[in-house]
């Protein structure tokens with residue numbers, strides 16, 4: 001099977017620091033791929049390099065087999081790759097519906113939308129409500145509620161719903177459960193499974209091994225700027241994964257147990 005998103009020989013240097021050191025990457029259709037690694041291993045840089053937030057110094061990125069050259073995250077978004085960063089990039093004072101759109105607002109039909117740029121609020125609210133209910137997030141009662149009044153888990157839910165609404169090909173989640181409690185993390189993990197069941201592959205960066213082992217189909221282990229190996233969580237323990245990550249143990253082959 002051909003990877004949906006593929007990176008080959010990616011290099012990114014920041015001065016003397018090599019954040020990506022001839023790194024390969026593969027995401028296959030329909031899978032949840034976790035990316036794990038120690039602090040500073042280069043996980044965020046890798047994800048940025050495949051989603052247009054960083055332009056690699058060397059190497060190639062392919063989407064559906066075609067070479068791509070994203071020079072901004074907007075281009076990646078337009079190609080169907082949505083990223084939810086840890087910081088969420090939401091406007092707390094704006095409503096849930098407004099946050100769902102952020103730069104992709106729906107305009108009224110006809111001249112009022114085209115010339116006066118008037119927003120089609122009822123259509124936007126319906127779209128936001130539909131997307132949240134598709135992902136089982138209808139505990140949120142009021143779509144016009146400001147995002148700052150939501151709990152951490154609900155906010156993360158809105159961010160994932162936004163990504164799922166617009167990310168037609170790939171969704172990238174950077175530490176989606178890092179700031180959440182047990183119950184809220186559970187909801188986000190369920191959301192991730194829901195998105196997968198709708199056929200959209202997910203890249204999940206996380207330091208939380210139980211969460212990674214619960215949802216991932218494959219685990220890309222990153223060390224010193226490159227892919228060390230890819231493991232199948234069914235055939236490896238969490239302590240194996242941590243040992244590979246930290247260098248306490250070496251895998252037998254790069255694509256071990258894919």
Ligand SMILES: Nc1ncnc2c1ncn2[C@@H]1O[C@H](COP(=O)(O)OP(=O)(O)OP(=O)(O)O)[C@@H](O)[C@H]1O
Nearest residue numbers: 014017018019037038039040041042043044045046
């Ligand atoms: N914009 C930048 N300028 C300079 N150095 C950077 C920049 N971004 C990342 N780096 C460096 O590149 C290396 C890899 O960083 P990166 O954030 O990709 O790691 P990470 O695996 O995501 O780490 P963490 O788990 O701590 O978030 C680090 O040494 C980091 O200091």
